[in-house]
Amino acid sequence: MTSQQISFPRQHARTMRFTLGAPRSFTVSPDGERVIFLRSGSGTDRSGRLWVLDLPKDGSPQERVVADPEALLGGSAERLSAQERARRERSREGSSGIVDYAVDAAAELAAFALSGKVYVAELRAGTARALPVPGPVIDPRPSPDGRHIAYVSKGALRVVGAEGDGDRALAEPEAEDVSYGLAEFIAAEEMQRSRGFWWSPESDRLLVARVDNSPVRRWWIADPAHPDRRPAEVAYPAAGTPNAEVRLFVLGLDGTRTEVVWDRARHPYLAQVHWSSDGAPLLLVQSRDQRSHLFLAVDTETGSTRTVHADEDPVWLEIFPGVPAWTPDGRLVRIADEGGARVLAVGDRLLTGAQLQLRAVLDIGESDILVAAMAGEEAAEPEIGETHVYRVNELGVERVSEGAGVHSAVRAGAVTVLVSHSPERPGARAEVFRDGKPVATVASRAEEPVLSARVHFTEGGARRIPCAVLLPEGYKESDGPLPVLMDPYGGPHGRRVVAAHNPHLTSQWFANQGFAVVVADGRGTPGRSPGWEKAVKNNMVLTVDDQVEALHALADRFPLDLGKVAIRGWSFGGYLAALAVTRRPDVFHAAVVGAPVTDQRLYDTHYTERYLGDPAEQPEVYAHNSVITDEGLSEAADQVRPMMIVHGLADDNVVVAHSLRLSSALLSAGRPHEVLPLSGVTHMTPQEQVAENLLLLQVDFLKRSLGLDG
Template sequence: MLTNLFDYSKCSFFVLFLFFIHWVFIPGQSHAQQEYQNVEHALFSSSQLSGNSGPQNVTWIDGGDRYSYMQYNQSERSNEIRVYNPANGEDELIFRNTNYTFPGTGEPFSFKSFQWSNNFQYLVFQSDFTPIYRHSGIANYYYYSLEDDRLSLLVEDAFTAKLSPDGEKVAYHRNGEMFLFDLNSGEETQLTFDSQKNLYNGRFGWVYEEEFSLVQAWKWSPDSQHIAYWQSDERDVKRFVSTSYEGQYPEYTDIPYPKVGEKNPGVRIGVIDIESGENSWLTETEEDELIPRILWTSNAGELAVVKMNRQQNHVDLTFFDVSTGEGRHVMEETSEDGWIEVYDHRSDLESYFIFPDGKEEFLWLSTRDGYKHLYRYSYDGDLINQVTQGDWEVMNILAVNTDRERIYYLSTEENPLERHLYSIGFDGSGKQKYTDSEGMHSISMGSNGKYYIDTWSNTTTPTQVELWSTADGGEKLETFVDNESVKRYIDQYAYSPRELIKVTTSDGRELDAFIIKPTDYNPNRSYPMVMMVYGGPGSQGVQNEFDTTAWYQYLAQQGYVIANVNNRGNGGYGWEFENSVYKNLGELEAEDFAETAKYLSSEYEWIDADRMAIRGHSYGGYMAALTMVLHPDVFKAGIVAAPVTDWRLYDTIYTERYMGLLEENEDGYINSSVMAHAKNLKGDLLVVHSSMDENVHVQNTMQMITAFTTAGKDVDLRIYPPGDHSVSYNLQSEILLYKTYTNYLDRILQPGQEVRIPSSPGNTSSH
């Protein structure tokens, strides 16, 4: 999927610390409203704006009565796993990595992530991770027994591994096959045997992993008796080849990557009986079918399989008895004028189908009434009731307490720019709101809904992290983080907060937007503006949250206005708003970006209409390029990173969801291409891409450059050969990338050029 990237994860903590020390404590510098010294200083100050984010890697255990978390112990120089009890404040050390070595060596143990067994007696660690695709990779797995304090090697070079719910076995995928390790006997058993090159049991290929947001292509049954898994067949999927051009004769990487109109991977669902080892097939995809989700129901040995057509506007739910292989159709839903979603990667909601434990009923999140709401069904497929309703949307399901028949969820009921926590009865009664502070609330909650960690901020409040109980309408138990250090930091360094505004387009449409004013804002001056855009379906660029992007703050210190807008196609405003871009990606979004820029430069005379730029990455790169050619008189400059430039060059599952099939919408595909409008370009354009981007291939940029060249349009191009979808590939390339962006804006928009404008009442607006 296309994502908006701004990632400093490649930078080590030590390097960040050195840069911070170097720049923050510059001898002789005044501590009153300092400014960043340069781009590097800004980039490495990002953590100072983000501040402390509270407990890390939180996992709720004991049904939600306690949670585990990770922390770095500075004095011990170690990573610790601890367990906290909200009822009494007890904080227990469970594991400290420096107390152990890799089995059979003297090397100190380290790990990337961990998981609990359902009985909370074992931990499984992932270590020595080597990435394959953006979300997946090969790793070694170790298990730790809390009872006898033993760390043991489980498996080397496995793709995924997970403990059984009863804590007695570990299943894993390795080299195309599924395996089982018995913790009691120490024996390994191979479960599948028919993999081939590009045919996997229990693993996805690129397109399913990327566009359905799943890495583990198999699931334990709740009773630990079965494993259900996808078999993925990519043998007939066309391949894409790329290289970083290193070496005398470059090495080439090729992966199966289905582009629009081409053959998708074939998948089928298998089930393994753990006791007998028997493997049986339940269902497989017919031509142009997809299987995006499988879920175990609350009935023993019953698996729910979700199928979709290729266009993803029809979903079918079937229950299978895994002992007999018999299936029964339960429900289906069709969208006549749009797509149907089955998950939401932005909120980490893995499935829009939820199966409460111990109940022969399920929940389905649907937009059928024009807003995303919860519906309750029996296992016979009969609608019992609509659970939530109103002109707002449910954005995430956090917990389902079957004993109390209550559902805990995040929604936009208060404001599309905010998320707040509510609970409601299965029958739709007794709705309760828990969060009071204005802003974006991100909630971590156990399955019983008893306690939750609330991480929130708004435009004027840095991130706050609090522990709450839901009892008696809600009680704050503890404030973990108040980020007073961030407040002190923005007292020291010039900071300009987001200001939430409404934009009215020329045809009367109202859109939510934000601006960040220059830190030396003077209504009698004239400033250049940069619109930072993404714009993809379901996303939001504008929310009521604290701005932590130090590069934006650096630009504001250099005299830039920063702006963004929630364009048509964004989520949170109802289905009509989001679905308006169906089969016509780009056109309405570009219109909204252009209209927003024109509105801002006319409403606020201190924004210079002749010095405006648009910048975006991934889908945002596409929108920056397309807006420059569809509305060539609005922006003087564009910065385009890792863009899709023609939807025929992107993958099937993402693109056909929003654009439909090529043979049914060829005109839409042509019209949405940047290349089709290349002759219209007037402003300056900087394009950056990596030749090793396996998500949005550099082919997109190369074809766009050819189209501009053919039309006699000159553009600036920067290629980062070894990078990935984030373009940069190490610390130095990240610094250079943002220096390039900044220098380009400085050169084209000339922010040092001060233009006086007449003083008038209209010029003193503080919006």
């Protein structure tokens, strides 16, 4: 238990937002005898270990460590290659040690990378060892039969025997900008595809992505705090510029090589790949404008493809975890936008309706499909911020998870691991069920927060915008109205109004500094309906309108002082905060602007073009949605609002040029502001002192700017 003397900002930073010590990355063995997972040793230990929970049919469940980085490295420091650091940045992985692993089909052999080497772990025996292969190594994965390990090293896709024998390259890069087996930048950052190779079910061949980055324009990320170091060269596909060229090959262990053919000019994006024993390999490919999807089946002998299904949408089409895939009887499983809802489609049938908004397919069984979904707009009762697990088949829909919260699951056969976050308790509870009956709980070693989030979930305005409101601990009605801090993300891919405890801890800490904190998920945020998300097409500025609507609607029910309203945010939230004080200074009186996308032309192709189109074809759309254009800064120029701009100088996702251009535009317009550059910090802020002091500096700025110093 953490000493009560520690401050919340320090504890929040030291525990990496209370994620350290919590079990994660679960896998269930097909025989139901083991649950494999990652967990560090304590709530302040960053080094992940590989664990197994044994589930004997007639005995007590037992946890055991099968791979400990400290023992495997002999106490020496972990070394990461530049490619591995970039891979972790794409997945927002800030911990160390074992951060990822893959298993064979029986979940008896695991492979993982540690300090640039390949390690394998015998999960039954509980032993782990390094394999003598050339490094640095990225993404090792066992073949389904457990006899081989495929991995990437220096851009080559290599294979080695599970005993360390017969190491060889199946594909080597033909040029400096070419790699085999890795996901390109936008696949990892935007498409939820972190992989670049996939084993066949028979373990005799692989599908391997070949990425050629030579068409992509180069940017340079400098470290001004160390002028003796060369800037890092980054292939960054900004909106309207060329993408990497991605091709796909079938590589046999016998040395055969066959290219997979589809119309890459029409559908250049390789969004998802699925290969199981239930059918031919499946590809999901997208057009560049993301209005067209093809689901393709691959003939692995010839490389030809046939269209299994095609989707078109006048706005855009989403990518979802777990699909496309086959059912055991060979029907296509996908998530589709139909009738204003996000539904589960199996073959030619829609198995869910408007009552649910599908988020992911979790598992496909013999008789049902396990999904994660939110209640739809036509649900009997609103479930603000909740996500539940459901079993779906032709007979109907059954909810598996119980109680308000955010739930997810991993399943194999009769065993399910249900992970549940609740608004009432910190952290998550990971319960193991066999045939629907609880048999074990996976222990969490995460720290208990030194404060508790007291969240009021509600809806605001005519649009019924989902909101969370937090007041200071001990607040009484006689204390009167409070200065307001809007604390949104407020845009695509990110919900902040979630029925869980820990995501609201920072907001509660700000509330305890004397604010009424409001979190509002307006149009563009995911989960409510396709129309809600797609409302931001060509007009992300309307996200400010929803923050204003929520604020004014809640003022009738909560003690909000509308004469003192600030807003803070990071990434899209930083962009939204900058828009708020420049477009609506009549409402917002100060802003903390963290890592904002201020010039949309500087953000990546897949994300930006989905919402704003091609900048060459729609320059006026980009100008309207920019913070730094004349349009963005000219409105209400007589009302100047304080702005603190915060940005990591090492950020290769939202590069610091966004904040520097904003600062230049504000200076040119005669608008005072503060800039806080974070040396050596990326889009994440994992450094303990940096993360802690960022919170303290924000509070100081907000109180000064709103006249609350006393």
